[in-house]
Amino acid sequence: MTAGTPAKAPPPRLPGDPPGGSRAVAMWSIGVAVYFLAVTYRTSLGVAGIEAAERFDVNASALSTFSLLQLMVYAGMQIPVGLLVDRWGTRKVLSLGIVLFTTGQFGFALADSYPLALGCRALLGCGDAMTFISVLRLGARWFPARRGPLVAQLAGLIGMAGNLVTTLVLARVLAAFGWTPTFAGSALGGLLALLLVLSLLRDAPPGHQPDTAHHGQTGYVRRQIAAAWAEPGTRLGMWVHFTAQFPAMVFMLLWGLPFLVEAQGLDVGTAGILLTVVVLSNMVVGLVYGQTIARHHRARAPLALGTVGATALLWAVVLAWPGRAPTEVLVTLCLVLGACGPASMIGFDFARPANPPERQGTASGIVNMGGFTASMTTLLAIGVLLDLTGDDYRVAFSAVFVLQALGVSQVLRLRGRAQRRERERTVTSRVEAVHVPAQT
Template sequence: MSAGSPLGVPVHSDPPGGYRAVGVWGLGVTVYFVAITYRTSLGVAALDATRRFDINASALSTFSILQLLVYAGMQIPVGLLVDRLGTKKVLTLGVVLFTAGQFGFAFSESYAAALACRALLGCGDAMTFISVLRLGARWFPARRGPVIAQIAGLIGMAGNLVTTLVLARLLGAFGWTATFAGSALGGLVLLVLVVTLLRDHPKGYAVVNSPHVDGGYVRRQILRTWREPGTRLGMWVHFTTQFPGMVFLLLWGMPFLVDGQGLDRAGAGELLTLVVLSNMAVGLVFGQLIARHHAARAPLALGTVAVTAAVWASVLLWPGHAPMWLLVLLCTVLGACGPASMIGFDFARPANPPERQGTASGIVNVGGFTASMTTLLAVGVLLDLTGGSFRAGFASIFVLQALGVVQILRLRGRARERERERVVASRVEAVHVPVSR
């Protein structure tokens, strides 16, 4: 332990982890899990929404695009808030917002009111994942970071399963208002638990921030974080890997499988569930690999992009309907996109000090959701222009993948060199820190 820390905090030691860390972090992940169920709840209620609000497919897609737009736009502000205010305050606000959004959606009678509620939900949802990443970094040793982040993503995807398997049945049994209002009760329970039980960090491991915040704080925080090559590399990794799976699950997978490949809704639903299950399984594998072999980060990310592009090309170029084995392979590969996107955070985390972790995570998280919004729009526009050609619509995926790969290759060497410099600097600093006996 060092003797000269401003608050008696260990300067060069990691948080201890342990059962208490699992409990506190687990509560934060539960918030993320519930946020995911709310985020994806519209997916199983799409047909009900068209009847309730008397809207067409284009208006329906606006729900998803608006939600992603709010989510992506909030990432950097949320990162700044987490760094400034701490995890507990930001998560508490997030729970309040997404619960209010879900309750409002339950009772909305007009399209405009429903849109406003989904935007409110997206705002609260945007506050959860970055907070959970920060919570993991403050409660567990750094070497556990990749596994902790992947497990958080895995549990979040389980929320998608709950939506598909449980919420859909409740909607059929009890109707719109009872289902959405009843699910929102979980947010109220979470709010009580977060306020009473959540802690930002273990005792004695507080991050010492500057007590003075002037008008230039936000600009300096963002610029310092952005200047790190690891932050920019992490953003482009997230950009390039996440969006194919996100777009498929969020909106265009079901139409592609039913209208483009001739499957019935039940068979298409099973393939969408396969994407989620694959995501959960691959997440565990990737987390373990990166924790043990730090150099595997870039090869795993680029390999996922290459395999995704190859399988998508095979499906789109197949004459007529693709065979079932190829569609199963596609959905299995798309399940790897989420875990691969988590690698972006593993580039940004070691590139930034603790007081900038939230900002760095926010910048990284903008990448994938920006690509997802772009692709959601591009596929829709191309479908309209080509009379419903999914082959043309999904071709937009390759354009964004190519852009992302170029940026990853451009930044990879700089980030690796900068990481080495930080490791050397930290070792030199550790040697010169006085040690108390």
């Protein structure tokens, strides 16, 4: 800015916008800390797949069932959790989630049979399902709407730091101390998280608590789901999440390490470094995407579709490469996979302006269900194809392209409709802003 040039005024707050500030950061940070812990537990199997196969004496299909069941529970819980968050509030839902995923992680540490271990991962998935939607709602309640894209991307970024702990710390602890001490020790973090939530967390700033009078009315659940689904922005957000998230999720959650070790001939240490590259790339790209979308809302669809295209291209190069792919190609693949998480978060930026505050949890649940449904489907497909083809990773990982094609077709179909509807809502909000003075 040059001398004499007036400073650009910040965008006006919409009617009902919360004030933000340091207390908002503190409340949001508690919620994000819980999400960080949940991601650490969720991805812990990603560095223990080989040990799990030996401990429970299972093949590839049975091993994939661990993550498949966990994601099946997670995906199936998204709409119920969204309804619970809208009805109970963040604090209660997060507390229940912590109890469930901590119990699941501790039980997994002690499990000595495959069925018991499956039950523990399902319990973990149920608790994990309650965290991210709660954090999104917490951000919407404590921060102005214009901060939404950046706050959501930051939440995803910090969650990926939990994945970083898994690849950098948990893998080494597992190698040094073994199965039970590693998983049982990590479960202690849940006790601290529960104490923080119960003693300090508040759902919303004073004067911004949601109206809950209608929650007890007959047909509330049906109306919430129907109204959220009726918005093209909600459906578009779900398909963006579906299409963008799953390649990296499948890679990090279970099949990345076996693919790099068994199909590409890397040692476990080098494969672990490449998994870390995915996490670091995710964190950097998340910041870039969040800032870009906050300033240029029209960049949402190009960023999402561009990421999907780059992911498909790099997977095609790696799978078509004769023999083992060069290290620099694998590094590039991991860098591009790191953009999948931030690209999937764009789905929430389509659903958020399409729904009023009292429906944000339900809409977020619908969106979040997309990526985890795709991940669940791909995890199963890869495990089955590996068993049918005698561990042919080229054939197995080709399942990625089928789901990407389906998702892109739906994104293109809904994009124009959602944008028109969003413009209509924006005009309405601006008219209201003229007649309702902004809060100070």
